[in-house]
Amino acid sequence: MSAKYSMIENGAETNKIKKFFQKDFSQLIIFMIPMIFIAIFLLYPMAITLVRAFWAPAEYTFKFTGWSLEGFRTFFGTKLYLKALINSIIVSLSVTIFCILIGVPMGYCVARVKIPGKKLLVSLGILPIIMPSFVGAYTWVILLGNNGIVRVAINWLLKPFGVTIPSIYGMFGMILCMTLTYYPFVFQMAYGAFSGANALLEESASLMGAGRTRIMRTITLPLIIPSLGASALLVFVRAIGNFGIPAVIGGNNYVLPTLIKFAYSGAGDINLASSIAVINVIITGLVLYLQKYIVSRHEYETISATHTEIKQHTSFGARLFAIILCLIVLIFSLLPQVTIIVMSFFKRWTGLLPTGFTWENYANIFKKSSHELFNSFFLSITATLMCAVFGSILAYITERKRPKGAALLDLSIMAPFILPGTVVSIALLSAFGGNGIFKLTGTYAILIISYMIRRTPYVYRSVAANLTQLNPSLEEASTISGATWFYTFRRVSVPLIMPAIISGSVMTLTTLLQELSTTILLYGAKTRTVPIQIFNAVNENNLGRASALSTVLLIVVFAIIYTMNTRKGTDLSSSMKM
């Protein structure tokens, strides 16, 4: 090798290094931080869970117990477990179907029929999913149990006809309660889709002479199928992960979360719990695949330059129908909230009616819940702010910069969204409980982290959906004028996507204030939250205290949502898109 040649080579090398340092790494770094965070707090726990699923049974220990298929053998070899699996599938699928049957017409009515108080309807129509399901289940017993006030009243009315309605216990009750709890997902998405769909398409079809049903069948419905698919999946995941409703009104019909409780709390066997969690994830995965398959055949790109006002039905019949439908659904699904508000002023509700009027339940909040209130607000607000920052930066990078591995990042962020809460909790517990490398149980950090892992998708999706509709020309103009990407992001993009950040954050904050399923496995003496206290109060039959605390949360949450809904441009449904 000649000296000259090697000099050129060296020159090229220095150039490369120079170039390397001249490159802007800020994006890469900002991309890597969340990736590392996700790797530690999501992928690692999930991997541990997967590995544990193949360990021998553990008794009150987190240590390695040897490789074995015992967990799966127990599962598939026990009649009770198989029955629970079948119950879970039946309940979740039925709930999904019923939620679509209720949510889509209601969404259509609110979006396309001229009725008063739409913002109030939309705000009220999200409350059912925001109450801890455990509390909801108890109120259904008070309303529709053997001794429930609504059931007794209906049976009294039906008496002349010789008919009685059965009590709530069993499969039917579970499906009913979960449907009335989860239909808001479909309703909000359908409302968003119907009011956001491109009106020009329908108008042109109408001009060309298509009838209303034809337009509905060939244009309107196909356009909302992606939203529908996403909300159906959300409902399915929530339903299959719900522990509270089956525990209170399922009777002998056990479901998968029941089995996870048997394994973890009953037998102290986190490995068996992991095996069940893995089976749970496989089912969810299959449903996700099915959903993607259906939606992929119905994905349309619509080009909408301007947002035209959508034509609304104004006929008397349509308006009457819409109002009656919305009222019936809202009244039934908000009965638990009403029950709780009534109950909060009474000592007990053991018979048909509540007895012992009192203010004490509220007075006790100041005496006994100040620490818990502080924890709830501190944890939820901190996690929400972090989700807002994280979620919007991540969405911006993946959507605008499309770096290598964006798909992986996208999948990782969305994973907790489609994983049942019990599964995420078991994963976090098996990774950070016990004598693991990171022992974080009982700290504020673990709660904030788990909240972030589970809720960042809201802001992320909301912002990503907003960015795809946003013409990048403004951002390009800023970049061409010499601004760095971060400056552009801060000064140009953020103001434009603010409504999306807010709606995602509101969804995050309101659901976190009521979070129970993750908190209950990870809290400690210093990090007790209000939902934990509600759960304990319900458990010891102190429904008055539970109701007063729930009412306080309910009012805070409703105030936040209503304030947001009265603002322009914010739309809760965008934070649920997949």
Next chain:
Amino acid sequence: MKKLFVVMLILATVFTAVFAEAAAENKGAEKMELVILSAGKESESEALIEAFNKEYPNISVTHLEKDSGDVLTLVQQNSSDSDVVLLIAQDSLIPMAANLYPYKNVNDAKFDAEYKDPEGRWYACSMPLQTFMYNTDLLKGDDVPKSWFDLADPKYYGKIVMTNPSSSGSAYAQLYMMYKLTGDLSLAEAIAKNGTTYVTDSKSGPQAVARGEYALTMTGESNVSSAMANGSPVNYLYPQEGTGRRIEGAGIIDGCKNLEAAKIFMDWFTGKGGAEVIRSVGRRPVSTEVGGPDFLPALNELPFFEYDAIEAGDLKKQLRADFNALL
């Protein structure tokens, strides 16, 4: 739009300030801290802390409640941040004894050998005796069952609610008692076949009976006395064959952060002060210095049969699996 964030931030700051101040006021001059981990109810922890703080206002106590199975996992793993475990049933207490700190408290001499660990790792505080609890509006006079075997009587078809032994320690204790009565699971099977509902949470059975959703359940007697104190239309009946003599207790977690405060607490808890609170919340203290709980019969009036906590522990896995195969 930014306003909402600003409002949120302000809210966060205000809450932090207000509650941090409130928390600061609670603490006395000479500060000690203590964390208790209880398998009992939240209101029971609150009652204990209130009484304890009257004598020791300088010790700031925080509490958390978990199922006894969860407590066992936490303690065996040294992964709890707590100092003292409370109200843990004997079948969970014995396996965790090695992880408890041996401390002979000032009341040691008052405890019979069966009510304490020989090295002082745990002391019994109360007895979680299991009894029938029935709704007095739904069952009257001769309709009230008298024997364990009555639960299989077709006249109670669909009226009984029990807890699945896989999810609760006390429900497992009931299953083990049925096993002791017949030497197999034939009684448990007959009851299961009698349209009995097995809920997954030991607290919801007694609540359902208090509400009149079901007529009858088997539960810890403290649930009956607290429901009666609350004015619910319920009553107890101890089955004529007897009920298992079980105990629950407390101990200091080995390697805990606040050992001195924990010792002070155990000295108080095992004495008359602790027993008074145990009695007042409806539990049956083992201490003879105070009486039994309100509404419930005295200890010497109750029929008992042998309850072998160690054998119960050994058979737990098998009996639970066999029982679940019956459902």
